Amino acid sequence: MTAAQDAAGQQHYPQGALYLVATPIGNLADIGLRALQVLGLADTVACEDTRHTASLLKAYGLHKPLLAVHQHNEAEAAQAVIARLREGQRVAYVSDAGTPGVSDPGARLVDAAVAAGLRCVPIPGPSSLTSLLSVTGHAGWDGRFVFLGFLSARATERQREIGAMATSSMATLILEAPHRIEALARDLAVLGERPVTVGRELTKQFEEVARVSAAGLASWLGQEPHRTRGEFVLLVHPPAAAAPDEEGLDAATLRTLDLLLAELPVKAAVKLCAEITGAARNALYACALERRQKD
Template structure:
């Protein structure tokens, strides 16, 4: 028995009993590099689909061949998505199940798919997400940023000009973790820009995620250009960069604020002594400024 038959049997055993309503668009995540990351549910949906809409028919045809599947392929990519979406809607009107896959990862996140999903929803048909690989989430999981509480997905920055400059300024100002994509022929330029805009910010450079030559390296943005230049291999492949969350900036200390021990002493003495006597004794005991103690004593009396 070949691998495709085994995969189909495993998918049917794990996910075959689930409901797959007709007249629905299935948004199917595919591997970002390692074919073993394709889920059994994704295989079952592709097997049940009447047609597979895809970003690149050549890439998706190879995937279906690996699975031993033969389905009509519909080309739905960045340059024809709005028009092609109407063809998908027409198939849904006939009661068909249509799966949509991008070349790698989760559709409609940086890759095409969002326009198609919006058109299908507007036409009144159901959209069913089939989750799986995501390079952004994969990179975040390996970045190990304990300060992260939520993140911003940035994707590719504008190519050049004022838009790119504004985007870099926004990155530097955003305290949350942020996820960027970059192509190998532009990564050195981006590294230099990040080093200049936010030299102390930590980043994780994730290259060729899930593939044979996967590498993940965390360093300060100021060190990134030199690190890239040190080895030509580090400039190859597809990049996901995680800008770690900015360190919390401690609140400015009020120059007139009392040390905790002076505050405690003043409160205890005020409970037993007149204000001036309590302030004088608190100053002697704590060494805190008499004027600050006096102002704080007045405030505590007003609160009482």
């Protein structure tokens, strides 16, 4: 705690503010010095699980009044937090692991605090998302991604979400729990040879990071009995760029052009295709004329 005071003690920590504090995702040594400082100053620690948080605080030599704020009572419990903030208390909120409000409870609490005109202060720290991204590299993609969190627990909806990934040009970052990872792996197989970087139990003793194909993920999980245990974060890489044709147009653009040519005159089809795909009109027009001549 001396190190936390030395490093973070000079910053102003206003009273009557809600502090969203990121906590370790597995390794207790990953706690941030600002997080320790805020937890030490907090009048109340609101948390997802009081037993888990009591154990966490004890590991750092801290003992604080705890208030349960989890997914089943968040809307109601938020009002108890608001009352304490209005009394001038510093309230720290922590989820069981990582950053509150990111695929964890906390967002409704923030909404309530903002609506009440109260200040919310982020205290950043460990994240499974950035941890995995840091060891993924950029082979085959440009570093841009979309984050979907946990896909639907309902099979048909999850398959629809994965179908959307199949047509997306972006990498997709998702989370999954151990009891659903095998079902997710079976559904992801429709993406074939798309690379998937999978992180299991990140920062913990049995951490694993591997790059496999979407079709091979289920097989990778089955190679070791322990691989279906623990928390998962996965990056589904984007599809490989299609090779351009002689006019410099990729397969997706050509497919769009063909669909439009089937319904519209050449000039209208080219104009609309350029607006949809961003391809050059001259290349589209030359290609459209060639296709019409072949008809």
